[in-house]
Amino acid sequence: MTEQLLTGPDTANRTTPLLAVRDLRMTFGGRTGVKAVDGVTFDVRPGETLGLVGESGCGKTTTGRMIVRLLEPTGGTVTFDGRDITHLGPRALRPLRRDIQMIFQDPSASLNPRQTVERIVSGPLRLLDRRGVIELLERVGLGAEHADRYPHEFSGGQAQRIGIARALASRPKLIVCDEPVSALDVSIQAQIVNLLVDLQRELGLAYLFIAHDLSVVRHMCARVAVMYLGRVVEIGSRESVYTAPAHPYTRALLSAVPVPDPEVELTRERIVLLGDPPSPAAPPPGCSFHPRCALARDICRTEAPPLEIHGPGERKVACHFPG
Amino acid sequence: MILQVRDLRVSFPAGTAVDGISFGLERGRTLGVVGESGSGKSVSSLAIMGLHREAAVSGSIVFDGEELVGAPASRVRELRGRRMAMIFQDPLSSLHPFYTVGEQIAEAYRLHLRTSRRVARERAVEMLAEVGIPEPRRRADEYPHHFSGGMRQRVMIAMALSCEPDLLIADEPTTALDVTVQAQILELIRKIQEDRAVAVMMITHDLGVVARVADEVLVMYGGRTAEHAPAREIFRSPRHPYTRGLLASVLRLTAGEEEDGGRLPAIPGNPPSLLAPPSGCRFHPRCARYAAAPDDACVTEAPEPRPAGPGGATHRTACHLIDISGGRR
Amino acid sequence: MTLYALRRLAAVAGVLLVICAVTFAIFYLLPSDPAAHACGKTCTPEQVTLVREQMGLDRPVHEQFGGYVAGIFAGRTLGTGPAALECSVPCFGYSYQNALPVWDLLTDRLPVSVSLAVGSAVLWLAGGLAVGLVAALRRGTVLDRSLMAATLASASVPVYFTAMMLLLVLVQQLEWLPYPDYRPITEDPAAWAGNLLLPWMTLASLYAAMYARLTRASMIETMAEPYIRTARAKGLHERTVVTKHGLRSALTPIVTIFGMDLGGLLAGAVITEHVFGLPGVGQLTYDAIFKADQPVVLGVTLLAAFFITLANLGVDLVYALIDPRVRYA
Numbered sequence: 005m006t007e008q009l010l011t012g013p014d015t016a017n018r019t020t021p022l023l024a025v026r027d028l029r030m031t032f033g034g035r036t037g038v039k040a041v042d043g044v045t046f047d048v049r050p051g052e053t054l055g056l057v058g059e060s061g062c063g064k065t066t067t068g069r070m071i072v073r074l075l076e077p078t079g080g081t082v083t084f085d086g087r088d089i090t091h092l093g094p095r096a097l098r099p100l101r102r103d104i105q106m107i108f109q110d111p112s113a114s115l116n117p118r119q120t121v122e123r124i125v126s127g128p129l130r131l132l133d134r135r136g137v138i139e140l141l142e143r144v145g146l147g148a149e150h151a152d153r154y155p156h157e158f159s160g161g162q163a164q165r166i167g168i169a170r171a172l173a174s175r176p177k178l179i180v181c182d183e184p185v186s187a188l189d190v191s192i193q194a195q196i197v198n199l200l201v202d203l204q205r206e207l208g209l210a211y212l213f214i215a216h217d218l219s220v221v222r223h224m225c226a227r228v229a230v231m232y233l234g235r236v237v238e239i240g241s242r243e244s245v246y247t248a249p250a251h252p253y254t255r256a257l258l259s260a261v262p263v264p265d266p267e268v269e270l271t272r273e274r275i276v277l278l279g280d281p282p283s284p285a286a287p288p289p290g291c292s293f294h295p296r297c298a299l300a301r302d303i304c305r306t307e308a309p310p311l312e313i314h315g316p317g318e319r320k321v322a323c324h325f326p327g
Numbered sequence: 328m329i330l331q332v333r334d335l336r337v338s339f340p341a342g343t344a345v346d347g348i349s350f351g352l353e354r355g356r357t358l359g360v361v362g363e364s365g366s367g368k369s370v371s372s373l374a375i376m377g378l379h380r381e382a383a384v385s386g387s388i389v390f391d392g393e394e395l396v397g398a399p400a401s402r403v404r405e406l407r408g409r410r411m412a413m414i415f416q417d418p419l420s421s422l423h424p425f426y427t428v429g430e431q432i433a434e435a436y437r438l439h440l441r442t443s444r445r446v447a448r449e450r451a452v453e454m455l456a457e458v459g460i461p462e463p464r465r466r467a468d469e470y471p472h473h474f475s476g477g478m479r480q481r482v483m484i485a486m487a488l489s490c491e492p493d494l495l496i497a498d499e500p501t502t503a504l505d506v507t508v509q510a511q512i513l514e515l516i517r518k519i520q521e522d523r524a525v526a527v528m529m530i531t532h533d534l535g536v537v538a539r540v541a542d543e544v545l546v547m548y549g550g551r552t553a554e555h556a557p558a559r560e561i562f563r564s565p566r567h568p569y570t571r572g573l574l575a576s577v578l579r580l581t582a583g584e585e586e587d588g589g590r591l592p593a594i595p596g597n598p599p600s601l602l603a604p605p606s607g608c609r610f611h612p613r614c615a616r617y618a619a620a621p622d623d624a625c626v627t628e629a630p631e632p633r634p635a636g637p638g639g640a641t642h643r644t645a646c647h648l649i650d651i652s653g654g655r656r
Numbered sequence: 657m658t659l660y661a662l663r664r665l666a667a668v669a670g671v672l673l674v675i676c677a678v679t680f681a682i683f684y685l686l687p688s689d690p691a692a693h694a695c696g697k698t699c700t701p702e703q704v705t706l707v708r709e710q711m712g713l714d715r716p717v718h719e720q721f722g723g724y725v726a727g728i729f730a731g732r733t734l735g736t737g738p739a740a741l742e743c744s745v746p747c748f749g750y751s752y753q754n755a756l757p758v759w760d761l762l763t764d765r766l767p768v769s770v771s772l773a774v775g776s777a778v779l780w781l782a783g784g785l786a787v788g789l790v791a792a793l794r795r796g797t798v799l800d801r802s803l804m805a806a807t808l809a810s811a812s813v814p815v816y817f818t819a820m821m822l823l824l825v826l827v828q829q830l831e832w833l834p835y836p837d838y839r840p841i842t843e844d845p846a847a848w849a850g851n852l853l854l855p856w857m858t859l860a861s862l863y864a865a866m867y868a869r870l871t872r873a874s875m876i877e878t879m880a881e882p883y884i885r886t887a888r889a890k891g892l893h894e895r896t897v898v899t900k901h902g903l904r905s906a907l908t909p910i911v912t913i914f915g916m917d918l919g920g921l922l923a924g925a926v927i928t929e930h931v932f933g934l935p936g937v938g939q940l941t942y943d944a945i946f947k948a949d950q951p952v953v954l955g956v957t958l959l960a961a962f963f964i965t966l967a968n969l970g971v972d973l974v975y976a977l978i979d980p981r982v983r984y985a
Contacts, residue, residue: 059505060476159597160364189363190532191613194576194593201590216506219578223591246580260510262535264577266558269539276514277507280475378888408891420882423901424981435890470980486890 021047022085022210023071023178029079030066038285040066042234043080045311048178053204053211055225055242057218057257059281063234064214068180071212072106073097085177102131102174109183111163115155115170122151125169132173144169144199161192168199178210185220197223218261222246230254233292234284236311240319250314250326253293291324299325329354329493329526330375334386337367337374342601344370346550347386349632352543354493355524359541359558361531361573363598367550368530372496375528376413377403391493409439412487416499418479422471428455428482429467436489454485458515477508481515488519495520496528501536513539534577538562546570549599549609552632556642566635566644568616569594608647616648661973668965675961676954677721683950684717690752690950724749724954748958749951751944758955761940765924766959768838768936772859772928773921775852779860780867781914787864788871793898795876804869811865819858819931826854836932855932859925863917870910878906908978912971919967923960 030041041063048054056064069075071082073089081090089100108114115124125140126132132140138148144165155163164184171179181200185193197220203209213224221228222242229239230251238251249255256275263269277296282288291309294300303324311322330352337345345367352358362368374384377395388395390411395403415421423431432454433447442450448467455463458481471479480500487495497516501509517540520527529540537544537558544561546554546569554567565571572594596613599605611617611625624630624647632643683690691708692699699707708714712723712734723732727747734741734750741750748758787807791800826833833854841848878884879902887901888894924938933939937956944952976982 059507161597189598190534190573190577191363191594192597193578194591195595197578198590198593217578218506219580222580223578256507258580260506261580262509262513262533262539263580264534264538264574265562266538266541267563269535274510276510280477280508281505376889378885404891404893406891407889413889415882415886417882421886423883423887423905425904425979427980434892439891472981483886486886 020049020086021083022050023048023212024083025067025071025080026083027080028067028070028077028082030063030070030075031078039234039287040284041070041077042287044231044234044236045080046229046236046239048210048212050177050210051204051208052227053213053225055221055228056212056214056231057216057221057228058231059216059257061233061281061284062231063284064231065182067231068106068182068212068214072104072180073100074106103176104178104180105171105174105176107164107167107171107179107181107184110187111160111167112155112158114167115163117155120152120154121146121166124155124166125151125173127170127173129174136173137169140169140172141166143172143203145195159192160188161195164188164192164196165199168196168203172203172207175207176209178212180212180214182214183216184213186215186217193220200224218246218258230257233282233287235292235322236320237293237322238320239311241317244315244317244319248315250319250321251293251323252297252299252325252327255327256296291322301325328352328389329391330528331389332371332375332387333389335371335374335388336383336385337370337379338383338385339381339601342604344382344550344601345374346629348545348547348550348552350545350552350555352494352526352528354526355520356542357520357527357529357540359529359531359537359544360547361534361537361544362547363532365549365598365601366547368547369498370550371547372413372498372528372530375494376407376411376496378407378413405439408435408492409490410492411494411496412490412492413496413498414480414483414487414500417503418476418483419471421483422479424471427468427470428474428485431471432467432482432486432489435486439490450489451485454489455482457488458482458485458519459511460485475508476504477511480504480508480512484512484515484519488523488525491523492525494526494528496530498530499532500529502531502533509536516540534562534574546573549604550601551609551629552643552645553610554642554644555632556644560637560642564637566642566649567610567646568614568648569610572613572615608645614648616646620648622647660976661969664969664972668962668969671965672958672961673725676725676958679954679957680717680721680724683954684720686948690948693752693948748955751952752949753943753947753952758951761952762937762955762959765935765937765940767840768934769924769929769938770922771838771841771848771852772855772925772934772936773918775849776856776859776863777914777918777921779856780863783860783864784867785871785910787868789875789898789903791868791872792875792879795872800872804872807865807868809865810861811869813862815858815862815927816931818861819855819928822854822858836934838934838936855925855928855934858931859921859928867910867913870913871906874906874909875902878902881905904978908975911974911978915967915971915974916964919964920960922963922967923956 024047026045028041028044032038032040044067046054056067058064066075070077073092077090081088084100084104092100122134122137125137134151137151141147141150146162146165155166158166185196188196200211204211213221215221225242227241228245229236230245230253231237232253238245238249238254245254246258249258256277259273259275279296282292282295288295290306291304294304297304309322309324311320314321314326328351333349334347335345336343336347348371350358360368373379375388384396386396390406429448429451432451436442436450437444437447452463452467455467460466460478460481471482474482501512504512513536516527519525529537531537541558544556544558545552546561546567548569553569554561554565561570562574565574575592576594594613599609605612607626607628608630617625630645630647632645634640634642635644635649691704691711691713695704695707712720726732727743729745731745731747732743734743743750743757746759750757751761787803791803794800827835834851836851836854839847839851884897884901887897924936924941926938926942929936929938930942937959940952941956944956
């Protein structure tokens with residue numbers, strides 16, 4: 005199945021992926037434990053942004069943590085730049101840490117409160133001198149005057165800029181952004197989104213953009229993967245996922261997002277899902293979405309649908325009855 | 328008018344969080360209060376509930392004809408939970424971990440309606456059923472940690488509505504919830520409002536939530552009113568540069584393709600600090616209009632909300648740089 | 657719950673066995689010779705050897721240990737021939753000093769230590785909680801600050817100093833209290849309490865100060881929880897908010913510390929007993945250590961370990977009663 009996922013219809017002109025994730029698994033608490041991530045497969049190509057969306061407990065953050073190797077996967081492989089990094093030890097990981105960086109949700113909590121901005125940005129390896137730090141600060145919209153201050157002196161948006169500068173210091177090729185704007189005020193979100201887009205253009209960065217906010221993902225990502233209970237249920241280009249969602253969960257998710265326009269809100273069709281997302285500790289049998297799915301039939305209760313190509317382009321869906 | 332707020336001010340030792348806001352709310356209507364952190368939206372709602380213990384509250388809060396500012400604390404306490412109720416952002420930490428949800432719902436009912444323990448418990452079960460909790464009789468004996476996030480917020484709503492209040496203040500009720508669960512909770516609040524003609528004050532930073540539920544919108548900035556208008560007008564013809572900036576910079580599900588991956592028209596700078604707010608109009612340091620054509624009034628004088636826009640007197644905007652006829656000065 | 661309690665009891669037994677072994681090993685490794693102590697200063701080396709054989713000290717350590725543990729449950733005969741001593745269940749051996757059974761020594765002294773511990777615990781809990789609660793609710797006021805200064809002073813004074821001062825003032829100068837002389841509660845409850853009042857106050861002044869500070873910190877933290885805001889939003893009386901919603905949560909960390917403190921004190925408050933000349937377990941420990949009276953030291957060590965592990969178990973069970981989140985874990 006892995007082969008089939010790898011080879012889409014347009015294999016010939018596709019660039020080699022920067023990051024290739026194959027059947028990635030993470031089970032917490034032993035063999036019978038919680039399957040937080042249960043066989044996830046996707047690619048991130050150089051310079052592109054892949055969005056990873058889903059609700060709490062869907063495994064998107066765990067996936068991100070395995071890719072930056074804060075966690076060691078219990079199954080599957082992570083290949084970065086052609087090299088299998090799934091089970092690298094701490095020493096072998098060190099050079100990799102430069103190439104893959106991470107930006108976190110809560111910017112002020114992820115910065116060491118006892119270090120100055122200069123030290124935070126230059127990092128434990130002292131990758132940059134003061135001039136380099138200031139250059140980087142200016143690039144993320146801060147200035148030389150901020151270099152000697154401490155994290156608590158900054159607002160949330162500024163702290164996130166510092167987090168971004170720190171991530172950039174080692175000149176990474178890939179940045180895993182875990183909910184980078186969800187803790188920020190609306191007016192600040194736009195600033196940070198703009199900054200991330202600018203940096204990608206200037207530096208040719210690739211992003212794995214993890215978020216629960218479908219609007220942010222739509223803006224940032226040319227390709228989107230939707231996760232539900234540890235699995236990717238739909239993956240494809242932004243256009244296919246947002247304008248013609250094939251998985252009933254994607255459709256429900258999209259229709260649940262409130263749109264800032266009362267007239268649209270008044271008229272648009274809304275699918276209100278019943279119940280809560282189930283716990284990964286006790287996933288339903290068959291298709292894990294079936295208890296909340298209006299289209300569920302017998303096969304959905306017994307057989308988990310594979311992720312297969314559906315419709316034009318490279319869009320893949322894991323559903324017995326894709327729309 | 329079930330609620331009439333005039334020139335509300337809330338000051339803490341550290342500074343003034345709310346600096347003169349006014350609005351009214353009718354039964355069965357929803358007022359959306361929008362603002363960023365430090366805008367004073369939550370502080371205002373806590374002032375209406377009389378929940379500030381170390382703040383100076385002045386101005387006027389008239390609830391169903393009764394002035395609450397300066398009223399005896401015992402009187403405000405009688406109204407609280409009985410005729411005005413509140414739900415909060417994080418339903419887990421807002422519920423007491425040591426008492427069953429049934430006990431927590433029954434507690435206020437028993438106190439305000441002076442009923443027996445048994446009657447109050449029946450009421451709790453009835454309320455749990457009404458907010459859509461399956462097997463309410465059994466679930467009433469469970470503790471908050473047995474419930475999911477969405478179910479906990481339903482419990483909070485059941486608790487708030489148990490005494491049939493006239494006003495429900497919802498402070499970011501869906502911010503901590505997943506989007507599919509958010510849709511359920513917003514739907515529940517809407518249904519309850521229809522059934523009971525309760526007035527709802529929905530405090531949120533999410534313009535989408537406001538668009539979905541609000542009849543009227545109050546946009547707050549730095550503790551003051553920026554714009555106050557019927558919901559449709561706020562979204563169709565925003566007048567205040569802050570509202571405009573906010574609506575332009577908000578990320579959408581259905582933006583035009585040319586915007587994809589492009590730059591958003593972001594508002595520069597950061598929300599103002601409560602400790603050292605800018606002089607004059609608090610938005611002027613971030614204001615595109617002021618930057619294009621600086622006006623001394625913006626720096627020296629706080630603009631008062633005044634009618635401006637197609638909605639006539641119902642659409643009020645606090646900005647020096649628009650004229651009353653609706654065009655730009 | 658019962659199963660949980662049983663499992664925990666089994667763990668207690670295991671812990672006691674380990675402590676027993678460790679204490680045993682420590683004595684075995686010590687250079688002092690219990691046989692020489694027991695025999696007296698005038699003994700010849702031959703006599704000491706004889707005594708050593710008599711006491712079984714010439715056998716390998718694991719045999720000695722096995723014999724000791726077996727004696728606790730089955731009783732045993734110590735020594736051989738005409739000097740043999742029948743030691744009935746539970747056998748903890750005989751004191752080297754006065755040839756009395758350790759069990760009898762312990763049971764004689766225990767009521768004194770228990771009286772001392774329980775009495776002072778009642779005083780310090782009442783005093784500490786009250787002071788801490790008042791300070792927390794009046795946080796930042798002059799009252800809060802002076803109470804906290806007083807507790808700091810009280811907690812930093814050594815027990816023997818407090819004891820001396822109380823003796824000097826209350827007994828010698830004012831003559832309000834008698835000089836402590838232990839009287840069993842079964843004989844004369846009034847005399848029992850009157851005589852113990854001074855030691856109780858001495859111990860309580862130290863612990864109450866710590867508990868006051870602990871209560872204050874815990875209460876301040878709890879009163880800032882969102883669920884307290886919810887309780888107020890329900891319109892509950894502040895009294896109910898503080899006691900039912902605040903205090904119950906604030907008490908959980910205090911329960912833990914209290915269990916440990918009480919457990920430790922039950923096995924004797926060495927300094928307090930010594931200063932007031934109370935014939936408790938602490939006094940016994942003090943003497944036994946100086947005389948290298950191995951069976952007695954072993955006995956009091958086991959007793960202390962027993963009380964502390966039991967108190968720990970009690971704490972966990974009480975915890976489960978207070979906090980439903982612990983129950984099913």
